[in-house]
Amino acid sequence: MKRAELEAEIRRLEERLLDPKVRADPEAVGALLDPEFTEIGQYGRVWTRAAILAALAADPSVAGGSIVQDFTVRRVTPDVVLVTYTLPDGGSRRSSLWRKRDAGWQMLFHQGTHFDP
Secondary structure, eight states: OOHHHHHHHHHHHHHHHTOHHHHTOHHHHHHHEEEEEEEEOTTSOEEEHHHHHHHHHHOOOOTTOSOOEEEEEEEEETTEEEEEEEETTTTEEEEEEEEEETTEEEEEEEEEEEOOO
16 A cells, blocks of 8 residues: 555544544444554543443544644554644644554554643
């Protein structure tokens, strides 16, 4: 996969996880999250895959909005990429690790850090 294609695909997946309609559907979110997924929330809370699926189903809104800026993708290994971006509304910097699996790319890890814009 060419770099531009990879960036477009990963951005599309990240943006799906910011879509309240997707976030409200545990099956749709589950398909995007690696079985070993963990998250460190913007205020330091550690989330398991099961906990994040339940939390998003209960409240699918996006803290900080859903307009992605400063989006970058860096290949870590042939099957793992690091993504960084900001959500300026409300101020959070985000980073994710995506792992290529048989089913496609799935998010392995995510962290959001609050900042004052």
